[in-house]
Amino acid sequence: MLTTVQDSGRIGYQQYGMPVGGPMDELSYRLANLLVGNPEGAACLEATIAGPEIMFEKEVWVAISGADMQPQINGKGIRNNKAYLMKRGSILSLGFANLGCRSYIAFSGGIDVPVVMGSRSTYLTGKTGGFRGRALMEGDKLMLGEEEAKPLTGNLPPEIAQLPFATGPIRILPGPETGSLGLEALKSLLNSTFAISMNSNRMGYRLEGAVVKPEPESSNIISAPVTMGTIQAPAGGEPIILMADRQTTGGYPRIAVVASIDLPRLGQLQPGDKITFEEISLEDAQILLRERIKLLDEMG
Amino acid sequence: MLKGENMKIYPAGDMAVVVKTGSDISPGTNRKVRQLLFALQKQAIQGVTEIVPAYNELMIFYQPWVVAFETLLDRIDKAAVSLEEISLPPARLVHIPVSYGEEFGPDLRHVADTKAISHQDVIDIHTGTSYLVYMLGFAPGFCYLGGLDGRLSTPRKENPRTRIPAGSVGIGGDQTGIYPLESPGGWQIIGRTPLKLFDPDSTEPFLLSPGDTIRFQQIDSQEYQQIMDQIEQKVYKPKTESL
Numbered sequence: 001m002l003t004t005v006q007d008s009g010r011i012g013y014q015q016y017g018m019p020v021g022g023p024m025d026e027l028s029y030r031l032a033n034l035l036v037g038n039p040e041g042a043a044c045l046e047a048t049i050a051g052p053e054i055m056f057e058k059e060v061w062v063a064i065s066g067a068d069m070q071p072q073i074n075g076k077g078i079r080n081n082k083a084y085l086m087k088r089g090s091i092l093s094l095g096f097a098n099l100g101c102r103s104y105i106a107f108s109g110g111i112d113v114p115v116v117m118g119s120r121s122t123y124l125t126g127k128t129g130g131f132r133g134r135a136l137m138e139g140d141k142l143m144l145g146e147e148e149a150k151p152l153t154g155n156l157p158p159e160i161a162q163l164p165f166a167t168g169p170i171r172i173l174p175g176p177e178t179g180s181l182g183l184e185a186l187k188s189l190l191n192s193t194f195a196i197s198m199n200s201n202r203m204g205y206r207l208e209g210a211v212v213k214p215e216p217e218s219s220n221i222i223s224a225p226v227t228m229g230t231i232q233a234p235a236g237g238e239p240i241i242l243m244a245d246r247q248t249t250g251g252y253p254r255i256a257v258v259a260s261i262d263l264p265r266l267g268q269l270q271p272g273d274k275i276t277f278e279e280i281s282l283e284d285a286q287i288l289l290r291e292r293i294k295l296l297d298e299m300g
Numbered sequence: 301m302l303k304g305e306n307m308k309i310y311p312a313g314d315m316a317v318v319v320k321t322g323s324d325i326s327p328g329t330n331r332k333v334r335q336l337l338f339a340l341q342k343q344a345i346q347g348v349t350e351i352v353p354a355y356n357e358l359m360i361f362y363q364p365w366v367v368a369f370e371t372l373l374d375r376i377d378k379a380a381v382s383l384e385e386i387s388l389p390p391a392r393l394v395h396i397p398v399s400y401g402e403e404f405g406p407d408l409r410h411v412a413d414t415k416a417i418s419h420q421d422v423i424d425i426h427t428g429t430s431y432l433v434y435m436l437g438f439a440p441g442f443c444y445l446g447g448l449d450g451r452l453s454t455p456r457k458e459n460p461r462t463r464i465p466a467g468s469v470g471i472g473g474d475q476t477g478i479y480p481l482e483s484p485g486g487w488q489i490i491g492r493t494p495l496k497l498f499d500p501d502s503t504e505p506f507l508l509s510p511g512d513t514i515r516f517q518q519i520d521s522q523e524y525q526q527i528m529d530q531i532e533q534k535v536y537k538p539k540t541e542s543l
Contacts, residue, residue: 249437
């Protein structure tokens with residue numbers, strides 16, 4: 001269980017080794033903010049596997065998107081993907097996710113924690129950003145921004161909130177080293193089933209299943225930048241999908257990259273979940289991405 | 301394939317491209333990375349959100365709904381064509397004061413013994429050359445430095461330490477560097493700098509940038525403490541010069 005403050009991520013500092021951070025499921029994060037009428041990059045809570053119990057000391061609109069953690073207000077069940085007005089003294093409580101992994105809790109006005117290098121995202125390794133650089137604990141008090149709330153009335157189109165829970169293969173593109181070191185490795189990825197290992201967290205997911213090795217086997221590359229969704233093939237044979245808190249550079253061959261459209265699906269995976277991969281062309285991946293952005297823009 | 305230069309472009313997924321300027325670690329290859337970075341920053345391409353330099357490549361992050369892949373390739377091409385004509389701003393030399401040995405450098409003796417030279421020899425060689433900051437990565441503020449004299453190359457510790465204080469200066473194989481954050485690590489720790497390579501609360505959180513050059517400067521424990529005090533009072537200014 002891990003609840004942290006996240007906004008859209010820290011941009012512009014990767015050249016100094018500073019990770020981007022931000023939400024593991026960006027789509028659900030955006031939906032939660034949209035529902036309470038927050039601007040796009042507002043800070044909210046990301047809850048992992050199970051969610052917190054929160055008491056409200058002032059009137060606030062709240063919305064939850066992502067995994068269904070059976071949210072309740074004052075003991076009465078409510079739904080995800082809808083804005084609710086929390087009165088003073090009311091209690092929002094979340095339980096365990098019964099599908100998916102992460103929920104995003106957005107509050108009108110956004111969470112007001114100090115901005116560090118342009119972002120309110122939590123950088124756990126460096127103990128900076130977010131709420132005092134750490135996960136939230138019992139007794140913590142969050143301040144919210146003062147902007148007037150303009151929550152979305154009515155419901156979201158139901159399909160959009162379900163997108164991070166889509167089943168089917170995860171779509172990948174070849175990576176920068178696929179041509180030189182990774183053709184066999186890419187084939188192994190495309191022809192096998194993998195499970196998310198217990199050794200997985202916000203930095204990255206290790207995949208158990210087929211052995212995926214670069215050729216020659218001992219290949220490392222000169223340290224190079226990476227993206228979220230980059231799949232590395234270390235010599236040990238267990239591929240790694242880099243996620244939100246990844247280090248900014250890596251020395252393992254980059255043999256594939258997950259299509260951006262499927263990154264939210266990765267954010268909803270738990271250790272033990274099984275995945276397969278299929279290849280998508282750059283052109284198709286970008287067409288789908290443009291369509292998704294258009295859909296979100298129309299809702300805002 | 302880019303015109304005019306021996307560079308290769310690869311997509312890195314659907315929201316980034318990689319431009320490789322060479323296949324080695326060398327000042328020449330790295331210089332091309334920085335020239336291309338400079339040229340692209342000047343172009344200020346709409347839809348490009350971030351550019352990250354490394355030893356021999358540049359990663360360009362972009363939003364394909366703002367700038368199309370083909371258009372981006374075109375703009376990179378244009379930037380690459382006249383690379384040699386690009387004069388980079390003068391490089392910065394930053395002096396890094398280091399207190400060597402004793403409590404700050406518990407492995408200085410080991411390095412000296414391994415290389416069969418004296419403690420002061422290790423220090424003189426380490427401080428006697430300048431180092432290029434090729435890139436940053438691995439952790440915020442961690443610099444990949446080039447130029448360690450081969451006389452100081454020492455294998456990493458067989459049993460890494462669980463806790464290395466921030467500012468520790470070490471040698472690991474052919475590399476030398478400074479730990480910006482407290483972390484576990486296997487490098488041979490020969491000294492410590494009072495400077496903060498990474499200060500998230502500062503208006504300038506990073507002391508060093510890719511393309512800087514550094515020189516280590518030996519100081520004693522008294523001066524170390526003086527600099528620490530100045531840093532705490534926010535009055536310390538690192539010694540820098542233009543190259």
